[in-house]
Amino acid sequence: MHLYSSVYDELYQRVPHHPQLTRKQDPAKNLERLSKELKFIKLFLTKGATVAEVGPGDCLFSFEMCKKAKKVYGVDVSKEITKNKTTPENFQLVISDGISIPVPEGSINLIYSNQLMEHLHVEDAKEQLQNIVKALAPNGQYVCVTPNRINGPHDISKFFDKKATGFHLKEYTFTELKKLFLSVGFSSVSGYWGLKSLYFKVPNGIIYLAETIISIFPFKIRRLKIFKPFLTIRIVGKK
Incomplete structure (x- = not known):
């Protein structure tokens, strides 16, 4: 068993009240989270389309995509969250070592992840991206949502440190991820901002400028909620 699998299996077994396990008990919050x-x-x-969600957690978002997609793969390191769940007929959970994307090569039109990249070791992140490119069909897209280092950290270390040192x-910054995406074989990379559930494509140069300006501010200022829509990374790589 790979380290990622063993760590998260043990986490969910030892912490039965982990948010990933208890979300299903609050339908209202689930609906709000999913709708956005x-x-x-x-x-x-x-x-x-044939879709894959990497790190689907409770898989509720994958299940929603099943309503429109032909096939949806949930690629995760643990079965703990989804065990004993009734799943749509066009959904398939596949277990990964945290780096591999165990689906037929060149078969996926859209790959999605939310709050995943930041949990990977930097070398593993690059290898996983390479595997994502392999899994994508021609012109396929990888949509990645991840927090921005500039207004972080975003894990438990936010209470005692200025750099992520927890899970x-x-x-990353958007600019760092753009460079990484291009280095593994994506033909183009674009970014999006979201304001009150309205999402729009933003020129890469504008995102770079926003990151540069906001990063100049003191630590406490960078973390103000007003900057969150402009810093939350929504990056899309096209094969």
Whole structure:
């Protein structure tokens, strides 16, 4: 068993009240969480597409995509969250070592992840991206949502440090991720901002300028909620 699998299996077994396990007990919060991200992913999700969500957690978002997609793979390191769940007929959970994307090569039209990249070691992140490119069909897209290092850290270390030192092994800026995406074979990379569930494409140069300006501010100022829409990373790589 790979380290990622063993760590998260043990986490969910030892912490039965972990948010990933208890979310299903609060339908209202689930609906709010899902509706916001569904509005974003609908910009890329086409009817009849083959989709994969990497790090799907409780898989509720994957289940929602099943309503429009032909096939949805949930690629995760643990079965603990989804065991004993009734799943849609066009959904398949596949277990990864945290780096591999165990689906047929060149078969996926859209790959999505939310709050995943920051949990990977930097070398593993690059290898996983390479595997994502392999899994994508021609012109396929990888939609990645991850917190920005500039207004971080975003894990438990936010209470005592200025750098992620908990379960977030590496937090990035959009500019850093753009460079990484291009280095593994994506033909183009674009970024999006979201304001009150409205999402729009933003020129990369504008995002770079925003990151540069905000990073100049003191630590406490950078973390103000007013900057969150401009810093939350929504990056899309096209094969």
